[in-house]
Amino acid sequence: MALLEIKNLKKVYTARFSNQQTEALSTVNFSVEKGEFVSIMGESGSGKTTLLNIISTLDEATGGEVYLDGKPLSNIKDKEISAFRRNTLGFVFQDFNLLDNFTIKDNILLPLVLSKTPVAEMEERLIPIVRKLGIEAHINKYPYEVSGGQKQRVAVARALITQPKIILADEPTGALDSKASQNLMEILKGINETGQTILMVTHSTRAASFSSRVLFIRDGSVYHEIYRGEQTSDEFMERISQSLTVLSSRGGKDE
Numbered sequence: 001m002a003l004l005e006i007k008n009l010k011k012v013y014t015a016r017f018s019n020q021q022t023e024a025l026s027t028v029n030f031s032v033e034k035g036e037f038v039s040i041m042g043e044s045g046s047g048k049t050t051l052l053n054i055i056s057t058l059d060e061a062t063g064g065e066v067y068l069d070g071k072p073l074s075n076i077k078d079k080e081i082s083a084f085r086r087n088t089l090g091f092v093f094q095d096f097n098l099l100d101n102f103t104i105k106d107n108i109l110l111p112l113v114l115s116k117t118p119v120a121e122m123e124e125r126l127i128p129i130v131r132k133l134g135i136e137a138h139i140n141k142y143p144y145e146v147s148g149g150q151k152q153r154v155a156v157a158r159a160l161i162t163q164p165k166i167i168l169a170d171e172p173t174g175a176l177d178s179k180a181s182q183n184l185m186e187i188l189k190g191i192n193e194t195g196q197t198i199l200m201v202t203h204s205t206r207a208a209s210f211s212s213r214v215l216f217i218r219d220g221s222v223y224h225e226i227y228r229g230e231q232t233s234d235e236f237m238e239r240i241s242q243s244l245t246v247l248s249s250r251g252g253k254d255e
């Protein structure tokens with residue numbers, strides 16, 4: 001059984017003050033096996049964030065279903081949804097989403113504090129993660145005292161601390177320079193190699209080349225996928241670029 005299964009997912013937005021409707025997802029079908037690192041690519045407006053928001057339970061689908069470990073997300077009761085999100089999913093966003101008034105350590109531990117984890121266990125989980133991410137020396141600083149790359153590593157630590165079933169990353173390298181992006185992607189790849197499942201939305205072919213599979217989304221559905229297999233990152237990046245070029249030259253909405 002796949003860890004994550006997306007079946008016939010559909011999303012139509014209806015404008016608040018008119019009947020105007022936008023179909024963001026038409027019929028999305030794919031699954032992610034435990035331990036995979038999957039990237040989702042597609043042009044602006046193709047539905048990537050909508051898809052991630054529905055998988056994250058931040059938004060509701062108009063039709064279809066998302067299953068995690070075989071269980072439909074729509075069955076989760078409203079009062080359980082925050083705890084589900086906190087305990088089961090790890091989030092990494094483009095703009096880090098750290099709390100400015102909390103130290104780095106407190107930012108990382110926040111999900112555990114909210115789920116009332118004993119202090120000794122928090123400390124036990126914290127140290128190996130911050131060591132692995134190279135931010136141990138900064139844990140008593142505040143977010144404004146560290147670089148963008150370090151901030152994103154803090155966000156990854158916060159995502160990992162709950163030992164989530166899946167990490168959902170939305171443009172995690174979007175606000176980083178190329179060196180920090182490379183470093184972050186190497187870290188995410190290393191984390192994936194320890195068995196952590198990752199689903200990442202990205203515009204960057206370089207970032208996507210670190211994953212094991214790339215899904216291409218257009219006009220609200222998945223229309224192509226490629227596997228990394230035995231290819232190096234550079235070879236895979238070349239294939240991703242070729243796929244994007246070929247597929248976009250085959251035409252979009254206007255053809």
Ligand SMILES: Nc1ncnc2c1ncn2[C@@H]1O[C@H](COP(=O)(O)OP(=O)(O)OP(=O)(O)O)[C@@H](O)[C@H]1O
Binds near residue numbers: 022042046048
């Ligand atoms: N809250 C909303 N209300 C109405 N329409 C929306 C809403 N959010 C997104 N859309 C529309 O749904 C479509 C898909 O948007 P989405 O943000 O999912 O695309 P995206 O692929 O993530 O784009 P980008 O790469 O620019 O972030 C677009 O046409 C967008 O305008």
